Structures are given as C-alpha cells and as structure tokens.
Amino acid sequence: MEKSDDKNTAVTRRDVLRDSVRGACLLGAGVFGGLLARKSAGEQMVWQIDPYKCISCGHCATYCVLQESAVKCVHSYAMCGYCDLCTGFFEPEPIALTTGAENQLCPTGAIIRTFVEDPYFEFTIDEPLCIGCGKCVKGCNAFGNGSLFLQVRHDRCLNCNECSIAQACPSQAFRRVPAHQPYILKGQENNE
Amino acid sequence: MSYPPNQNSRILPVTISMLKLHLSMPPILLTGLIILAMVGATYGLERFPPPDFETGYELPSTTTPPPRALFYQYLDLAVLIAALALASWFSLKKRSRRRLFGLMVFSLIYFGFWRKGCICPIGAIQNVTLTIFDRGYVIPVTVILFFVIPLIFTLFFGRGFCAAVCPLGAIQDVVLLKPQQLPVWLEHGLGMLAYVYLGAAVLFAATGSAFIICQYDPFVAFFRRSGSLEMLVLGVSFLVIALFIGRPYCRFLCPYGVILKTLSRFSRWKISITPAECIQCRLCEDSCPFNAIEKPGAAPLPANYRQGKTTLIILLILAPAIMALSGWLGYKLSAPFSRMHPTVRLAERVHLEETGQVPDTTDASDAFRGTGRSLMSLYEDAEQIGREYSWATVLLGVFIGTVIIIKLTYLTIRRTQTSYEADRGRCLACGRCFAYCPIEKNSNEPANI
Ligand code: SF4
Ligand code: SF4
Ligand code: SF4
Ligand code: SF4
Numbered sequence: 001m002e003k004s005d006d007k008n009t010a011v012t013r014r015d016v017l018r019d020s021v022r023g024a025c026l027l028g029a030g031v032f033g034g035l036l037a038r039k040s041a042g043e044q045m046v047w048q049i050d051p052y053k054c055i056s057c058g059h060c061a062t063y064c065v066l067q068e069s070a071v072k073c074v075h076s077y078a079m080c081g082y083c084d085l086c087t088g089f090f091e092p093e094p095i096a097l098t099t100g101a102e103n104q105l106c107p108t109g110a111i112i113r114t115f116v117e118d119p120y121f122e123f124t125i126d127e128p129l130c131i132g133c134g135k136c137v138k139g140c141n142a143f144g145n146g147s148l149f150l151q152v153r154h155d156r157c158l159n160c161n162e163c164s165i166a167q168a169c170p171s172q173a174f175r176r177v178p179a180h181q182p183y184i185l186k187g188q189e190n191n192e
Numbered sequence: 193m194s195y196p197p198n199q200n201s202r203i204l205p206v207t208i209s210m211l212k213l214h215l216s217m218p219p220i221l222l223t224g225l226i227i228l229a230m231v232g233a234t235y236g237l238e239r240f241p242p243p244d245f246e247t248g249y250e251l252p253s254t255t256t257p258p259p260r261a262l263f264y265q266y267l268d269l270a271v272l273i274a275a276l277a278l279a280s281w282f283s284l285k286k287r288s289r290r291r292l293f294g295l296m297v298f299s300l301i302y303f304g305f306w307r308k309g310c311i312c313p314i315g316a317i318q319n320v321t322l323t324i325f326d327r328g329y330v331i332p333v334t335v336i337l338f339f340v341i342p343l344i345f346t347l348f349f350g351r352g353f354c355a356a357v358c359p360l361g362a363i364q365d366v367v368l369l370k371p372q373q374l375p376v377w378l379e380h381g382l383g384m385l386a387y388v389y390l391g392a393a394v395l396f397a398a399t400g401s402a403f404i405i406c407q408y409d410p411f412v413a414f415f416r417r418s419g420s421l422e423m424l425v426l427g428v429s430f431l432v433i434a435l436f437i438g439r440p441y442c443r444f445l446c447p448y449g450v451i452l453k454t455l456s457r458f459s460r461w462k463i464s465i466t467p468a469e470c471i472q473c474r475l476c477e478d479s480c481p482f483n484a485i486e487k488p489g490a491a492p493l494p495a496n497y498r499q500g501k502t503t504l505i506i507l508l509i510l511a512p513a514i515m516a517l518s519g520w521l522g523y524k525l526s527a528p529f530s531r532m533h534p535t536v537r538l539a540e541r542v543h544l545e546e547t548g549q550v551p552d553t554t555d556a557s558d559a560f561r562g563t564g565r566s567l568m569s570l571y572e573d574a575e576q577i578g579r580e581y582s583w584a585t586v587l588l589g590v591f592i593g594t595v596i597i598i599k600l601t602y603l604t605i606r607r608t609q610t611s612y613e614a615d616r617g618r619c620l621a622c623g624r625c626f627a628y629c630p631i632e633k634n635s636n637e638p639a640n641i
Contacts, residue, residue: 018457022347022459025343025347026344029347033336033337033340036320036324036331036336037336039331040331040332040333040336041333042332042333044260045330055558055559065413065418067418074254074255076254077251079242080242081238081241081242081243082242082243083240116245116247117246117247120245143239145240154259155257158416161315161406162315162318162402162407164407170555170556171555171556171560171562176329176330179258179259182256182258183254185256188254
C-alpha cells in the first residue's frame with residue numbers, strides 16, 4: 001500500500017492538494033447526504049397500481065420483468081354484486097352460464113365461481129393461475145361494480161427500482177407507495 | 193365517447209339489474225342491452241348493490257401479502273459495508289487476488305443472483321437525482337446510504353467497490369478469459385461515453401422521464417433469470433465482448449464508475465503494483481486487462497514540453513467555444529429528448545389525433561380522455577416539461593463539453609513518472625497485477641501501510 005506518488009516521506013504539494021480535495025469531497029458527501037436525508041423515509045417505497053387509473057390494457061401481463069407477472073387480479077368482495085351473470089367472469093356472449101372454459105373471459109381459468117345462495121355466486125381468484133392480463137377487470141369495470149382490479153402482489157414483486165410495467169403503462173397508473181401501505185384496494189381507501 | 197359517470201350510473205342500474213332477473217334471456221339480447229348501457233366508465237360503480245346474504249355467508253377478505261421486510265434492507269446495507277471493508281483490506285493490505293476473487297463471487301451471488309440486482313448504487317444515482325428535483329418523491333434512507341457509502345470508501349481506499357462488491361463488475365470479471373489491450377486513444381475515447389451516459393441518466397431522472405440506467409442494465413436479466421428478449425440479447429453481447437475486453441460496461445459506460453473514478457483520484461491510499469520499490473523490470477506492463485497501468489515516461493501526449501504548452505494554450509482559448517457548441521447541440525436535442533417523458537409523448541399523440549392527422553386512438557390517449565382532463569392542461573404540462581428540457585439539455589451539453597476539455601487538458605499535461613503505477617482513476621483494484629511483480633514473490637513480509 002502506498003500513501004502517495006512520492007516515495008519520500010516529505011509531504012509533497014500533490015499530497016496537500018489531494019488531502020484537501022478529499023476533505024472537501026467528504027464534506028460535500030456529508031452535506032449532500034444530510035440534505036437528502038431530510039427528504040427521506042425510513043422505509044422502502046414499493047410499486048402499486050392505482051386501480052382508478054388503470055384501464056386494464058393488458059401490459060401488466062407482458063411488461064413485468066418476471067415471466068409470470070407480479071401483477072395479479074384481486075377482488076374487493078364487499079363491492080361485488082355476486083351476480084350470476086358476472087361480466088368479469090363470462091365472455092360477452094356466453095353459450096351457457098356455466099364454468100365451461102369456452103364461456104370464460106379468463107384465458108387461464110383463474111377465476112373460481114362458487115354458488116353462495118340463490119341467485120348469488122362468489123368469484124375468487126386462483127392467484128397462481130392468474131397472469132394479470134386484466135381481461136376480467138375490463139369486463140367487471142364495463143358492466144359490473146368494478147370489484148375486480150389489478151394489484152402488484154408484493155410476495156412476487158422484485159420491487160425494481162423502476163418498474164418496467166410503469167414505464168409501459170398507458171394510463172400512468174403506477175406509483176410508488178410507502179411499504180406500510182403497499183396496496184390500493186378499491187372500496188377500502190378510507191380505512192387503509 | 194364522453195365520460196359523465198353520474199349519467200352512467202343512472203342508466204346502468206336500471207338496465208343491468210333487469211338482466212339479473214332475466215337470467216334465461218338469450219345471451220345475444222343481453223349483449224345488446226349491455227352495449228346500450230355501455231358508456232365505458234372505468235370507475236367503480238355500484239350497478240348491482242352488494243347482496244344481503246341470508247345463509248350467514250362471510251365475506252372473504254382480500255389478501256395483501258406484505259413486501260420484503262425492512263430488516264432485509266438493513267441486512268443488505270450491513271453486507272455492503274462488510275464487503276467494502278473486506279475489499280479494501282484484501283486489495284491494499286493482503287494484496288491477494290485470490291481473496292478478492294472469492295469476495296467478488298460472493299457479491300455476485302448475494303447482490304446479483306440473490307438480491308436480483310436491485311437496489312444498487314449505480315441505479316441509486318437516479319433516485320438521488322429524482323429526490324433533488326421532484327418534491328413528491330421520498331427516498332428511502334437505505335438508498336441514500338447505498339449511494340453514499342461506496343463513495344466514502346473510495347475516497348479512502350480506492351475502487352474496492354468495483355473490485356469485489358459490484359455484481360455488474362463481477363459478472364464481467366468472471367468471464368474475462370482472453371484480455372486484449374485496447375489502443376490508448378480508443379481507451380480514452382470510449383471512456384467518454386460513460387460521462388455522456390451519466391449526464392443523460394441524470395437528465396432523464398431529473399425530469400421524471402425514465403430511469404435509463406435500470407432500463408438498460410445489461411446484466412439484470414441474468415440476475416433475475418428473467419427478462420425481455422432485447423435485455424437478454426444486450427446482456428449476452430456484453431458478456432461476449434467481456435470475454436476479450438476487460439469489463440466493458442465498467443470502463444466505458446458505468447455512470448457510477450465515473451464518480452468513483454473521479455473520487456478515487458483523491459483517495460487516501462491507493463493500489464500499488466509492487467509491494468516495495470519498482471525496479472522497472474516491465475514484467476507487469478501488460479498485466480492489467482483494464483489498461484490502468486501507467487508506464488514511466490510514456491504519457492501518450494504530447495511529444496515535448498513546448499508542444500504540450502502550445503496545445504494547452506490553444507485548448508484553453510478554445511474552451512468557451514467548445515462549451516458553447518456543445519451547449520447549443522444540447523439545445524437542438526431538447527425536443528427529441530423530451531419525448532422520453534410520457535406526458536410529452538401523450539400530448540403529441542393527442543394533438544395528432546385532435547387535428548385529424550391520425551385516424552385511430554391509442555390506449556394512452558383513450559385513458560387520457562377517460563380522465564376528463566382538458567386538452568389545454570395536458571398541452572400546458574407538456575410545454576412545461578419541454579421548457580425544463582430545453583435548459584436541462586443545454587446543461588447536459590455544457591457538462592459534456594467541460595468533460596471533453598478536462599480530458600484533453602489532462603492528456604496534454606506531461607507527467608514525470610519513474611515507476612510502473614496503477615492509475616488512481618482507472619485502476620479497479622482487481623489485484624491481477626500483483627502476481628506479475630517479481631518482488632512480490634520474494635518478499636515474505638506483508639507490505640506496510
Ligand atoms: S399497464 Fe397500466 S393500464 Fe395497463 S393493465 Fe397495467 S396498470 Fe392497468
Ligand atoms: S382474466 Fe386475466 S387478470 Fe383476470 S383472473 Fe384471469 S388471468 Fe387474472
Ligand atoms: S416492480 Fe418489477 S417485478 Fe414488480 S411489477 Fe414492476 S416490473 Fe414486475
Ligand atoms: S489492480 Fe488495478 S492496475 Fe492492477 S491489474 Fe487490477 S485494475 Fe489493473
């Protein structure tokens with residue numbers, strides 16, 4: 001290890017210059033860091049979709065850096081009408097109101113339709129199957145209560161410094177939210 | 193299509209609640225009714241009031257899996273500090289390439305494959321920039337520390353971060369099989385790219401347009417073992433180049449490397465090729481795959497003192513002109529650059545549609561119309577961003593001009609040097625050259641500080 005360019009023990013002009021610049025840099029880094037810290041938070045920020053801005057364009061399924069998107073459909077059950085003819089579940093012109101794949105909007109059959117009581121049906125998302133394509137969300141928004149919507153699932157999300165779906169999102173629905181409030185759930189905004 | 197959601201909600205409950213009663217209605221008729229009712233709102237509307245269940249059905253709750261616990265962020269920080277300390281110790285005191293290599297592999301696994309490359313100090317440049325320019329952005333403390341701590345280490349110990357902590361450096365370093373020396377002029381020329389990249393990254397982050405460092409990170413697709421085809425192609429090409437050209441990203445592109453390079457020139461301690469006195473045996477001459485070894489009396493330019501002085505004077509006279517020219521070029525580029533901002537792109541698109549220059553609409557322009565915002569406010573926003581861009585690109589131009597001048601000045605200053613030395617800025621502290629020095633093998637005592 002070598003302290004300076006000069007092999008002599010004598011302090012050279014270069015050394016003095018170097019020491020003072022280093023001091024200035026350290027001071028600068030300290031002041032800069034301190035100023036930044038005034039606008040900082042002790043916690044992480046994470047990505048989330050504002051469901052009121054999302055137009056379910058389908059990009060969430062394809063633009064995530066993960067092969068199987070970190071975005072999935074979630075359901076606010078309290079908003080749901082439990083309709084027999086769920087427009088998030090069925091094709092616009094279903095052959096029959098049954099769970100046959102040909103009647104379903106969801107390309108992966110990720111929505112589970114269960115009978116509750118006449119005439120109501122419950123719809124739950126089988127998350128491992130959901131690819132976040134938003135087809136059901138679109139259907140539910142267009143003709144239903146809008147209780148199905150897309151959210152970044154934080155058990156999957158890598159929390160990229162810049163979410164690559166956010167870059168592609170046509171409605172600028174992605175934003176950074178504090179990690180202690182990592183979801184924007186429809187119908188629950190007030191008791192977040 | 194217009195968006196009066198209240199009107200919407202008035203029609204829909206009537207028409208669609210009818211559907212609920214007539215479940216046997218032919219689907220085609222249903223669709224007809226639906227289309228009638230469709231005004232296309234994306235708002236949560238209570239078209240069907242949530243039912244009152246009689247069978248004691250309990251509403252399920254929406255699951256909300258939490259993000260990674262904060263604890264792990266601090267763990268990352270602790271690992272960063274420990275790795276930096278070890279890298280400094282191995283490179284300066286232990287002088288051990290083997291240990292540095294081990295640490296580098298560890299960092300590659302931890303920060304690369306395990307942490308999947310995020311957050312890293314390189315990308316943190318953008319978060320820091322955004323914090324300065326965007327009042328709404330709150331930066332996590334850990335990100336500030338990730339940005340600042342390697343800088344402080346560099347001011348004391350040189351680029352140990354590059355040597356064995358940075359996963360991007362590591363992935364290139366492990367594939368370096370047949371290092372080729374680049375001509376000095378090419379080395380200096382390509383090195384300028386990194387300044388341009390840094391400037392552009394700061395520009396786009398400051399204007400809130402994009403995080404280009406993250407977007408074009410060539411290796412992150414490997415770390416995540418997932419990514420778009422373009423990313424993979426980019427990554428693979430970098431690695432293929434890295435087989436022959438030592439760490440091309442680090443030397444010619446890395447924006448954080450630019451900062452580290454500059455700070456490392458003022459570091460308290462530096463790498464020395466030999467543990468004792470250089471005997472000018474020239475054995476280490478070609479040992480550095482990164483062209484970081486300065487040969488005695490072999491400064492590339494200029495041939496003699498007089499010539500150097502003349503060049504320097506000409507340079508200094510030309511400096512204002514160079515800066516003005518690059519600033520003007522920056523100004524000229526402000527319009528295309530501003531298209532990096534989504535709002536500017538949207539405004540341009542909407543303008544084209546409104547003036548009938550394009551027949552169809554896009555998702556983005558539909559979404560904009562869906563918000564009910566006025567055209568004027570969109571255009572004003574875009575103009576505001578455009579104005580920010582016009583002075584920001586001038587600054588970028590002036591910055592690049594200044595860097596060029598400083599670089600040329602540096603090349604004209606003759607250095608008197610009597611031994612083989614690692615250049616303070618360019619040396620990545622990888623420790624490869626140590627083994628080439630014959631004194632190293634003979635000396636049993638550890639080098640002294
Ligand atoms: S990219 Fe944006 S608009 Fe499209 S589905 Fe995702 S959040 Fe919704
Ligand atoms: S339609 Fe798409 S978003 Fe909805 S549940 Fe199926 S895969 Fe998920
Ligand atoms: S932050 Fe990354 S992992 Fe998460 S949703 Fe966006 S692209 Fe996918
Ligand atoms: S320690 Fe520095 S000078 Fe030596 S081989 Fe590595 S980068 Fe080159």
